[in-house]
Amino acid sequence: MLIGATIIGGGFAYLYMKSSNREVLDVATLCPKRGPVGHLAILIDLTDPASMTQMRFARAAIEKHIESVQVGTMISIGTVTPDEGQREGALLMVCKPPSGADADRLTENPKIIEEKYQVAFVQPLAEMLTKTLTISEASSSPIMENLQEFLSRIPDFGGVNNQRLVIFSNLSQHSDVLSFYRGEDWKAFEGKGELTKLARNLSNTEVVLLRLPEPSNQTEILEDFWARYFDVQGAKSVDPIVVGEY
Numbered sequence: 001m002l003i004g005a006t007i008i009g010g011g012f013a014y015l016y017m018k019s020s021n022r023e024v025l026d027v028a029t030l031c032p033k034r035g036p037v038g039h040l041a042i043l044i045d046l047t048d049p050a051s052m053t054q055m056r057f058a059r060a061a062i063e064k065h066i067e068s069v070q071v072g073t074m075i076s077i078g079t080v081t082p083d084e085g086q087r088e089g090a091l092l093m094v095c096k097p098p099s100g101a102d103a104d105r106l107t108e109n110p111k112i113i114e115e116k117y118q119v120a121f122v123q124p125l126a127e128m129l130t131k132t133l134t135i136s137e138a139s140s141s142p143i144m145e146n147l148q149e150f151l152s153r154i155p156d157f158g159g160v161n162n163q164r165l166v167i168f169s170n171l172s173q174h175s176d177v178l179s180f181y182r183g184e185d186w187k188a189f190e191g192k193g194e195l196t197k198l199a200r201n202l203s204n205t206e207v208v209l210l211r212l213p214e215p216s217n218q219t220e221i222l223e224d225f226w227a228r229y230f231d232v233q234g235a236k237s238v239d240p241i242v243v244g245e246y
Helices: 002-020 052-068 084-089 110-133 142-155 187-191 218-234
Strands: 040-047 073-080 091-096 163-169 203-212 236-241
Touching: 040 052, 040 142, 052 110, 052 163, 052 203, 073 084, 073 110, 073 142, 073 163, 091 110, 187 218, 218 236
Parallel strands: 040 073, 040 163, 163 203, 203 236
Antiparallel strands: 073 091
């Protein structure tokens, strides 16, 4: 009886310890109270049209990145568009919570946790991706400006080591600051004194470029500019992936 009581007591102690050590999540963001364990920032360019094939490819790639990050990672979605209202309406920040597969079957109900995971995390992200991955275009393409605005709004971005930035765009910057359509390049950017304004806020960040094909006469300028840009910004690595039409 003594041995049995000891085993039962040990079992209750184990269950109590598991319950008390469970991560407490913020109700609004689903992030751990202690803060996100990492960041996955996704920037979608709405200023140039893409084919349905390209958008399906981009969505599949983005969804794989979301699936691959660990629980507690903040997923942020932003857009490139000169329309401030459109940028605001397409902004989403939420942490990846535990799914039913992550549940402890001794102390938790996997079905309930999976339902919460689907409703609070999977569905809002799917709806936002459907909303942003649409055929659209604009008169200007302020990629650098909107990227910096987006990153500045992500809480604690730059404060953890596990960070990734995914950009879906043709990378053809076109604004008052710099425009590839005006034949400007990195040297022109430096000559305007804009280099000193770069935030240098991509330290410890892996950058993935889901790049739409650009006009052939701009390829060399684009590649040189963005290689220099992400290097100065402190990016850990840059992985360019061309999103073809077929």
